[in-house]
Amino acid sequence: MAVNNIVNVKTKASEIFLGDNVFSVLSEYLRPYESGKIFILVDENTLEHCIPTLLLENKALHNAEIIEIDSGEENKTFDICYQIWKTLADYKADRTSLLINLGGGVITDMGGFIASTYKRGIDFINIPTTLLSQIDASVGGKTGVDFDGLKNVVGVFNEPKGVFIYPNYLQTLDKREMLSGFAEALKHALIKDADYWSKLDSGTLSDANNWEELITTSIHIKNNIVLNDPLEKGERKLLNFGHTIGHAIESYSLVHDQNPLRHGEAIAIGMICESYISNSKSELTASDLKTITDTIFSIYNFHQLDDSTYHELIELMKNDKKNENSEINFTLLSEIGKADFNQEVDVELILESLNYYNALNRD
Ligand SMILES: NC(=O)c1ccc[n+]([C@@H]2O[C@H](COP(=O)([O-])OP(=O)(O)OC[C@H]3O[C@@H](n4cnc5c(N)ncnc54)[C@H](O)[C@@H]3O)[C@@H](O)[C@H]2O)c1
Ligand SMILES: [Zn+2]
Incomplete structure (x- = not known):
């Protein structure tokens, strides 16, 4: 209104x-x-x-x-x-x-x-x-x-x-911070709104004249989810898409990197990895995985993940307060604009997804 x-x-x-x-x-x-x-x-x-x-x-x-x-x-x-x-x-x-x-x-x-x-x-x-x-x-x-x-x-x-x-x-706001926030808009679109994704993907909403539309759309998506599940017992977990892996990468970077990743930059990597997992384990098609990967990869700088740190990333994921019974829980996409929460994923597949991200730089 x-x-x-x-x-x-x-x-x-x-x-x-x-x-x-x-x-x-x-x-x-x-x-x-x-x-x-x-x-x-x-x-x-x-x-x-x-x-x-x-x-x-x-x-x-x-x-x-x-x-x-x-x-x-x-x-x-x-x-x-x-x-x-x-x-x-x-x-x-x-x-x-x-x-x-x-x-x-x-x-x-x-x-x-x-x-x-x-x-x-x-x-x-x-x-x-x-x-x-x-x-x-x-x-x-x-x-x-x-x-x-x-x-x-x-x-x-x-x-x-x-x-x-x-x-x-x-x-x-500097460009890096702007892009950090933009990752959350991409997430809102991926989990709930395919039309919003198309607008973001085509750059329609990046102009300052359209900021209000972008902010309003994202707020409505998040607010509707939170109203249904304020304490994150169920549907609110949809908002964790990209965050299970992204948070671990962010926490690691915060402690080890001189110029740590911004929240959204880490989430962008997490969304690529978790889309890969969605394609392996859920119904996300290979062509949607490619669209998501190409779009995110074209917006954010590549950040090499050192494979000697993978075990630490997995530990960080296990420690995430959003897990229950020490299993690693994910929100996975079934298509662009639709997601399911409480998806258990094996460590093997998580590692594969980190390798998928790392290999992008060589393609
Ligand atoms: N409560 C929640 O639901 C929720 C959701 C997502 C993220 N977060 C938290 O938000 C934090 C990240 O927020 P952020 O990305 O806004 O980071 P931030 O607060 O660190 O701000 C980023 C930088 O922008 C500067 N800045 C702020 N406004 C500015 C402006 N108008 N012009 C120029 N510079 C400006 C800040 O000084 C800072 O250097 C994380 O701690 C994350 O955990 C919370
Ligand atoms: Zn976030």
Whole structure:
């Protein structure tokens, strides 16, 4: 639904607003907090590129306390949470306070967790500023931080009071981050919407004029899945497509690489491998596998996987919190736009899929 050019999507316990005029709605949302304390969590990039518009559009935020952390997944940790909890306590934040998370998925995931736990929970609002956080982290109420080298191990489900998406924030995002988010859009299309896949594949939605359509389509797909299964007992597992292998590659890269893969870059590799598995084990045709592989391979830089690290990747997959009974569970495609969850896959086939990806560079 769009009123005054603002798209409004109702989630389980909250609402998402999207559009160029979105800050007019935010002003309404801020009214109950104006007599209390408002905090804005940023990193150095959103401080530079995103805070100015936010403050310009919302007078109520002129007295807000700004909490700045260093950007990057390596800072999505308890140590940083500790510092932010401490800052909130030093500034005497109380139950009437509001935390606004202005940034990518690192800021919204960690800020959501901090707000959900500080004094047993204070209100928070998310203003996602990367493509990934606008189309994916914006929906579903997952908050959390990385722990002991594993992604998102500690966290809670809790929805923000509202999510405000201003697509123009993407103007300052660098290309690598844009593509990282685009991987999640490809995933949404592959698991649920063949028409969306065709549009993404043909480049129709890559132009800035079409960002709003892209973000809205992805949000609707994810939101419909989450509404059916908020706690990931069943259908929500569809969203893990590309993530069983992708998360392992991402976790490994985070610890070992000087310039680690971005989330979406790892998921892109995971989607190629898991499409290969889908072709071997499910009904995905060889021609669909080729289409998916060619499309993803043409968008993302090749990242050689060292076969001496495969055993570590398998261990990481086994440790993934989404597994049950220590089996490695996958979401597999039966065709473009359709997927099934809870598919058990042998280690042999997983290794084959990693080799399939590695061999692409030599074709
Ligand atoms: N909660 C969920 O459902 C969910 C879903 C998907 C991903 N995630 C999490 O999201 C995180 C990744 O999010 P991300 O890709 O947004 O990464 P990120 O938060 O690290 O942001 C990427 C980079 O872009 C910069 N940036 C942010 N907005 C900008 C802007 N408008 N202009 C210029 N630079 C900007 C940031 O400072 C950072 O350097 C991961 O930790 C992942 O686990 C969560
Ligand atoms: Zn993801």
